[in-house]
Amino acid sequence: MHELSLMESLRDILEAEAVSQQFEAVQVVELTLGPFSHVEAEALRFCFDSVMRGSVAENAELRIQWQVAAAECPACGHRCSPQTRYDPCPACGAFGLRIESGDELMISHLEVTP
Amino acid sequence: MCGTCGCDQTARTAQTVNDISRLSPPRTEQRRLQVEINLMAQNDHWAALNRKRLDKAQCLALNLMSSPGSGKTTLLEKTLQALPGSFPVAVIEGDQQTEQDAERIRAAGAPAVQINTGKGCHLEAQRVSQALDQLLPAAPHLLFIENVGNLVCPAGFDLGEQRRVLLLSVTEGDDKPLKYPDIFARADLVLFTKTDLLPYVDFNRDRCLEFARRIRPGLPALSVSATRGDGLTEWLEWLGQPG
Numbered sequence: 001m002h003e004l005s006l007m008e009s010l011r012d013i014l015e016a017e018a019v020s021q022q023f024e025a026v027q028v029v030e031l032t033l034g035p036f037s038h039v040e041a042e043a044l045r046f047c048f049d050s051v052m053r054g055s056v057a058e059n060a061e062l063r064i065q066w067q068v069a070a071a072e073c074p075a076c077g078h079r080c081s082p083q084t085r086y087d088p089c090p091a092c093g094a095f096g097l098r099i100e101s102g103d104e105l106m107i108s109h110l111e112v113t114p
Numbered sequence: 115m116c117g118t119c120g121c122d123q124t125a126r127t128a129q130t131v132n133d134i135s136r137l138s139p140p141r142t143e144q145r146r147l148q149v150e151i152n153l154m155a156q157n158d159h160w161a162a163l164n165r166k167r168l169d170k171a172q173c174l175a176l177n178l179m180s181s182p183g184s185g186k187t188t189l190l191e192k193t194l195q196a197l198p199g200s201f202p203v204a205v206i207e208g209d210q211q212t213e214q215d216a217e218r219i220r221a222a223g224a225p226a227v228q229i230n231t232g233k234g235c236h237l238e239a240q241r242v243s244q245a246l247d248q249l250l251p252a253a254p255h256l257l258f259i260e261n262v263g264n265l266v267c268p269a270g271f272d273l274g275e276q277r278r279v280l281l282l283s284v285t286e287g288d289d290k291p292l293k294y295p296d297i298f299a300r301a302d303l304v305l306f307t308k309t310d311l312l313p314y315v316d317f318n319r320d321r322c323l324e325f326a327r328r329i330r331p332g333l334p335a336l337s338v339s340a341t342r343g344d345g346l347t348e349w350l351e352w353l354g355q356p357g
């Protein structure tokens with residue numbers, strides 16, 4: 001359950017942003033996650049509500065956007081969006097795709113009230 | 115006061131923005147902020163600091179990851195026995211509970227710091243930094259960080275180590291790379307352990323490595339039996355410490 005520690009980091013970041021960006025409460029938190037970010041959306045939601053209690057994001061809504069991965073085949077140069085870390089190249093069948101992105105764990109947007 | 119629920123929890127924040135509150139838009143107005151903040155930023159920050167400290171101390175740090183009970187502590191005990199007594203080694207032990215693994219390491223002759231993660235399922239860089247405060251003054255050349263037994267979560271948390279070693283005991287099955295790809299994706303070595311048990315289990319090393327190399331092309335592999343001593347020489351060579 002490392003979702004718990006991720007949500008604790010999120011809370012600390014939001015508390016710091018509240019000071020630096022000068023807002024009082026967070027209404028919406030949007031996360032962008034990659035398919036290889038090894039988190040479970042349901043586990044995140046579960047932890048989010050309890051961890052945010054008593055913080056600037058108490059009762060905030062959590063929105064999750066899944067990013068698609070990007071990779072390049074070292075054998076034929078084909079570019080693709082693999083679903084797993086071990087997908088073969090859809091063009092030539094070679095393994096060992098060079099994965100360029102897909103493990104994002106980003107806060108992308110906040111909706112805040114002053 | 116908190117605008118959402120009326121609790122006084124945000125009083126501290128409200129105070130810090132007091133000066134600009136007269137300039138701010140009305141309370142009800144919702145702003146949308148575009149941010150780009152990595153949730154791992156805090157851990158990555160501590161990991162980078164750890165790496166810097168380790169490099170400066172010329173200490174090679176290895177993050178040992180595996181499922182529970184694959185033989186991490188036993189391998190470390192045997193490794194410590196095989197290294198020359200004067201060779202300065204230190205160990206960080208991560209477990210949810212108990213001091214037992216650190217005590218085993220101390221009994222084998224090396225300084226050890228136990229980190230208990232409680233509910234946490236992996237080590238994080240900030241806790242490792244605190245352990246370094248205790249261990250680095252003795253100037254170890256080699257630091258083993260035994261992560262919490264878990265094939266999932268440790269994968270996502272950089273500790274500042276220079277190398278990651280993934281242990282997989284032959285009793286766990288040769289399908290593990292495909293089931294737990296994230297932890298294989300950043301490993302620098304896969305170490306098949308408990309090879310003395312191979313006669314009793316259906317474990318195909320070639321098949322397992324083929325799966326692992328789909329995820330991590332060229333991943334180096336070694337085999338050991340800590341109880342019988344097989345493969346320890348190659349392991350010590352990999353560590354750069356011919357025993």
Ligand SMILES: Nc1nc2c(ncn2[C@@H]2O[C@H](COP(=O)(O)OP(=O)(O)OP(=O)(O)O)[C@@H](O)[C@H]2O)c(=O)[nH]1
Pocket residue numbers: 180181182183184185186187188189209215262263307308309310311338339340341342
């Ligand atoms: N047959 C055999 N058993 C082993 C070997 N290495 C370890 N074991 C046994 O496996 C069990 C677990 O070993 P540990 O070294 O405690 O494993 P660990 O990975 O440190 O366990 P956690 O820290 O709890 O995750 C013990 O009963 C060991 O005696 C080996 O090479 N062969």
Ligand SMILES: [Mg+2]
Pocket residue numbers: 186187188215260
């Ligand atoms: Mg152990």
Ligand SMILES: [Zn+2]
Pocket residue numbers: 073074075076077078089090091092093094
């Ligand atoms: Zn291809």
